[in-house]
Amino acid sequence: MAEPDPRPSQAVPNEVLAVRHGTLETTRAHQYLNYDVYGEADAPMRLDYYFWIIRSEAGIVLVDTGFSAEAARRRGREVLVDVPDALRTLGIDADTPVDLVLTHAHYDHAGNLDAVPNARVFVARAELEFWTSPTAQTVNFQSVMEDADLAALATARAEGRVTLVDGVHDLAPGVRLIPMPGHTPGQLIVTVATSRGTIVLASDAVHFEEELERDMPFRHTTDLVGLHEGFALLRRWRAEGSVIDVISGHDPATMRRFPPLPGPLAAHAVIVAG
DSSP: OOOOOOSOSSOOOOEEEEEEEEEEEEEHHHHBTTGGGGTOOOOEEEEEEEEEEEEETTEEEEEOOOOOHHHHHHHTOEESSOHHHHHHHTTOOTTSOOEEEOSOOSTTTSOOGGGSTTOEEEEEHHHHHHHTSGGGGSHHHHTTOOHHHHHHHHHHHHTTOEEEEOSOEEEETTEEEEEOOSSSTTOEEEEEEETTEEEEEEETTSSSHHHHHHTOOBSOOSOHHHHHHHHHHHHHHHHHTSOSEEEESSOTHHHHHSOBOSSTTTTTEEEEEO
């Protein structure tokens, strides 16, 4: 199979925001797969939860919808800002035309679909087929999903609002969806043309920058070989210059790397590209 080109078909510059809506104090041994093989002492670490917004004259693309308040409460996650409230602050309410990319169906990426009840939803066919299969009913997989989120996705599909993505998909001017399975069977990444070049919103294809630098997989992985192949592909794109940045899905460093968004969300949102 030919290697996908990460560069969107149109080089329309987009603004990209990362919004941190939650956090978790955890440990390295709890987050990295088979941490004992690295021969390193355990240590505290923080895992942050994000969603992303892509804006241009062509419209708004929302990448993931975070976890619901109920899921956060039951799972002991700290809510920093309520996702529906953050969306409204950013000008996205129930009536706002928006394309929603669900990079995968885990609870911390596919909650709050009711906040954008008219959105066109894009999700990988492999992802939806997996989560509606008998295998997904096993304990390990059930631990990272919410029945309510899948039900909301099923409702959106019944309403004709879901597009199932097979392969590379140009969603909007300067926005490309590329399958990168490993974390889940239908994990998508989003590549975005910006004024400073093409960036990758990796979501959970890369949770932390350290994963990519050191080939350290996250604890939840459905295809370890595929995951390492994805790491190698992202590094190759970056080395050859076809992408200029890879934004990981849960790294607190994102909030330090980029300037804050002016206004009421300054403590929770940064401008990845403007």
